[in-house]
Amino acid sequence: MHFSKPTIMAALASSAYAGTTQRTFAVNHFYGQGPLTMGRMDPIVSPGGPSGHVHAIQGGNGFALDMQNLQALDSSCTSSLVKADRSNYWTPALYFQDQTTQKFEAVEMFYMNVYYFMEPTEDQITPFPPGLRLIIGDPSLRTPPATGGIQITDLGDGAIQPVQWVCPRSNTNSPLYPTDSDGLHGVGIQDPTNAGSGVGFPDQNCDGYASPLRADVTFPSCWNNATDPSMVDPVQNPEGYKYLDTFTNKAAVTWPTKGNCPAGWAHLPKLFYEVYWNTPKFASRWTPGQQKQPFVLANGDPTGYSLHGDFVAGWDTKVLQTVIDTCNAGDDGMDKCPNIGDLNDDSTSCNIANLVPENIGATVGTVLDALPGNNPVGAWGVAAGAAVAPTGATVAPTAVDSGSAPGASSAAGGQTEVASSVAAPTTTSAPASAPASNPAEPVVGDDSSTQTTLATVTQAATSSAASATSTSTGSGSTVADGWSYTGCYADTTARVLSGITLANVGQHAVTNTKCVSYCAARGFSMAGTEYGGQCFCGNSMSTVTKLDDSKCAMPCEGDASQTCGGGMALSVYSQAAPKFRRALGRLRRYVE
Structure with missing residues (x-):
């Protein structure tokens, strides 16, 4: 079902609003067998054909190589538990490179969470309009940001740094990153505010409680809905919206300053991706703590600095506005929000085929000679274009999902990761001192924190015909009659x-x-x-x-x-x- 322009504009219209001093949030969980799909697909950066590297994609099955602006709304199913969300969310896939054979094996995406944060602000927060496209991160980076390991998502705190890696561990006696690491020689840099996270890959085994290696991606939340001139083609945009493609018009989106958007801009929920990769399956095949590690992003990045994320909005805007206004479900899940509508049955699955048919290593046990797209594995501190191919790999030219267009601005001397779809920050100065970690933020690697353990853990189980008779401690005890x-x-x-x-x-x-x-x-x-x-x-x-x-x-x-x-x-x-x-x-x- 499409929504008329008056309906959506009414939902987005500003009104007298006193703002809020308290943050609320709800986690959007996913269900089913793996993600919606995986493959070299990116309808924002590489519309109509293969993208430069493999992505793991969640959301509505309207996803395609070339998406019309309202196409997500026509999805017949979605991997989101909440049926009203037919948006698409994606990040690069992760591979393990055997240090002896130099060959590659796909790392299973363990699960994904998408947090919707409604931050303290004087602004009224409004829903994403259908078709809005966001990209964050720079796939060409192989060097650390000038801001170091800390994550910064408000211009009032300094130059933006929107991505991190989190590594929960069962044993934290040793530091996650070497204390003297410069981020250029095989291992990343520690976040000074959180012992469990940093920028660039760590050289430790991430074996925390149901929490392997995790990619964190934060998106900007200020959108210039009044002046964005993009996507006015009547075929692509029959409703006549002026604000649907922030990849084409990068000045259409920016970050808040002290929680507030520029005057006249719409304030959207802050999206925060958590993507867990099942790296413990490879723990016996490498030695941690040696200032090198075996994982590589699908674009050939062994550093992790090029982590990035994409989003295409496909929400029923009335439902999302209800979440914004009334729901603070937190880690319990957005599916617990009042008036959220129908939920998907988590015993089913919503998947589509890889739209670029090729062997991406998705079958367990598959070994690849080269990364899909023939992306050569680069080196720490060396620009992506100067990467060195792995031994024995046949390297062919391939489109680089650079995430930035000619002339796009950068911050902090070009070293800070910059959103390809985000206006350049108005300041490049780092904060005088690192801000204190926020205890209300979602878990960022502190092993003592309570974590969401499964993308599908969201609602109470239905009653069973099997009646419970014992809950004693032993693993061999009886748990139900006949079991x-x-x-x-x-x-x-x-x-x-x-x-x-x-x-x-x-x-x-x-x-x-x-x-x-x-x-x-x-x-x-x-x-x-x-x-x-x-x-x-x-x-x-x-x-x-x-x-x-x-x-x-x-x-x-x-x-x-x-x-x-x-x-x-x-x-x-x-x-x-x-x-x-x-x-x-x-x-x-x-x-x-």
């Missing part, structure tokens, strides 16, 4: 249980009892828990490695007296004797 403990199994190359992965049992509510109840209610005869906060369902197990029960010793999030698996270790329960089948050595996790 028994099968054992602890390694969950590495293929999921032990793949009927439903990352089941929606409830935020911080996973227990063996609830997982069994959830799976039984959906007709499955087997259930398993992992990482203390994940639930899986199935009717049979792959032939996998059985572990000692001590490997499945993480306390359950919903009841610390129970143990719910461990790191890459699944506590399995069954309603009857377990059935085995041949290992799914190449279980398809993503739709190609």
Whole structure:
């Protein structure tokens, strides 16, 4: 359904507004088997053809190589739990490069969260209009920002620095980044306000509680809706909007100053992406703490400085305005907001095919000689164009998703990462002192913080026909009538249980009892828990490695007296004797 211009303009119209001194936020969760799609697709930077590198994309299935401005609204499904959100969200994919063979393996996108922050401001916050396009970050960077490891998203605090890497760890005795790192020799730079994050890749194994290596991307929230002249073509823009493509018109978007947008500009929610990559699967194949690391972004960046994100708005603006005005659901999820409308069934999945058919390594166990698009792996401190190809790789010229057009402004001497779709900051001076970390900010790597453990953990499980009879501490205890403990199994190359992965049992509510109840209610005869906060369902197990029960010793999030698996270790329960089948050595996790 399309929305008329008067309807949207009415939703965006300014009125007498006193502002707010308190921040509210709600996390948009996703569900299903992997992201919506993965591939060399980017309808903003490379419309109509392949993009320079692979992206992981979430959101509405109206996503295409070349998107009309209102096309997202025509999506028939979305990977967002909230059906009213048919927007698209994407970031570059991540690969592991074997240090001996120099070959590449795709890293599974563990899950993604998108925070919608309504920051303290004197402005009225309004929804994104359908078709609004945002890009942040600079894919050409291989050097650290002049501001160092701190993240800055308000012009009042200095030059903007919108991206970071977060690395929760089970052991934080050693620093995340070397204290003397200059960010140019194999490892990034520490955030002085947070021991768990920084800019550029760390050289440590990120094995925190259900929280592997995480990419953080923050978008600007000020939009010049009054003067943006872009996208007035009547074919592309039949409604006559003047404000739909900020990639073409970079002066249409900027950052707030002390929480407020320039006079006459619209103030949008602040988008904040969290993208978790399942790097612990490769932990045995490299040695941390050596000032080098094996992960590389899909554009050939081994530094992590080129992290970037894209967004195309596809919201029902009335619903999003309701979220802005009335919802402070926080980590519990936007799906908990009042008047949010219909939700998707998390036992289903919304996916589309890779629109650039090629081998991107999406099948577990696939090894690639070169990154898709033949992107050569660059070097720390060396511009992207001067990158050196990996040994044995055949390198062909490819479009560089630079994220900036000729003449685009930069800040801080060109070293600060600058949004390709954002007006240049009015100041390039760094703050006199680093601002204190905000305890209300979403978790940024502090292992003591409470974290959202799953993209799909959002709502209470439905009641089950299986009645719970015990919640005792032992992993081998009975959790429901007719169910028994099968054992602890390694969950590495293929999921032990793949009927439903990352089941929606409830935020911080996973227990063996609830997982069994959830799976039984959906007709499955087997259930398993992992990482203390994940639930899986199935009717049979792959032939996998059985572990000692001590490997499945993480306390359950919903009841610390129970143990719910461990790191890459699944506590399995069954309603009857377990059935085995041949290992799914190449279980398809993503739709190609």
